Amino acid sequence: MDEKEKIEFLSQYDDFWSHLSREEKEYACRNTEVVSYHPGQNIHSADTRCIGVLFVKSGCLRVYIMSEEGKEVTLYRISPGEVCILSASCVLSEITFDVYVDAEDYSQAVVLNAYAFAKLIENNIYVENFSNKMKAIRFSDVMWTMQQILFFSFDKRLAIFLYEELIKNGPIIRYSHMEIAKYLGSAREVVSRMLKYFENEGIVKVSRKEIEIIDKKKLMDRL
């Protein structure tokens, strides 16, 4: 990605880019680099150096928390065209918690380093507002997840997950039971048990490698 392509890419993020002065744009460009991540790679955690803001170009990032015992709860996913703000948590004064960020697929991002981002925030109220707005969006995502976990019974949560996959990628689902469990903040056995139950109800067909949704109507009755 040359300078011109970088500028073209970043100018998509209108809330951020359009409010920078010419000097700030140059400064931002000098302090960004294109980074690639392989599937499963950890990008950010409480223990690693805080890298900065990720403008996601391709792939998918997963943001999650983890208990001391290693239990993971997925908070949200970040798609191309979106921003990963919490990977700059060290320079965000209102953020007092830390999360993990992993690449879920092969992913590319334009990374603006944390120091430069902090400098821009300090001198440009629009950048500060952009940063706070990105947090607010993720606040909404997290509230959605929290309500799912706390209030919905597990059959409903699994049904919602399957239904969303059906809409996005069609009736064949290739996630492992373990991956689904992680996504739903549950355990593999719980997912396997509920899938077996759904299979008995004629909603899905479960094989070793995939889950096939065979009755959309029955699935929707579970939502």
Place this chain on the structure above:
Amino acid sequence: MDEKEKIEFLSQYDDFWSHLSREEKEYACRNTEVVSYHPGQNIHSADTRCIGVLFVKSGCLRVYIMSEEGKEVTLYRISPGEVCILSASCVLSEITFDVYVDAEDYSQAVVLNAYAFAKLIENNIYVENFSNKMKAIRFSDVMWTMQQILFFSFDKRLAIFLYEELIKNGPIIRYSHMEIAKYLGSAREVVSRMLKYFENEGIVKVSRKEIEIIDKKKLMDRL
């Protein structure tokens, strides 16, 4: 509260007030009123008219979510000098969820109505940023609560609650088991059972009206 007192009070909120023009200050004053709430009164919910931003003057507000079955989970509390932003959710574009806000004690707030707040946001980037910053602070609060609920075993959570009360108000705790359950997003029976367990361990003494912490060291061992 006359005009002068109102201005004096609002000027505490420096991030907000100091960036308003003279006209905006006048506009804000014209659109605020002092409101009193009695203990237990509902101030905001998904079903009520969205009232606006509350600058809390006295008392304590509780922000929580509720499931369809009526299960409550407290997200955070708001003290004097702080701001209740989610009561203006109808004019906050990044907020896609809704919460309940109740007065916990007798409380007073200076309320800037939602329409006027939206107008100020529209025309003043500093107000927009103030609004987004307030959300970011509550995002951190919610993340803390979420980790408590999802990751900490209940004995630890109850111990933390008792310890915080001990620090704030001394060894006599006058919350009912039901109130503690609501606060911890649990059930009354679970609280009663764990308190009984703590009593057997010599940590607390439980009577009908109050809970007394009798061994601080033992309590701290549970944190």
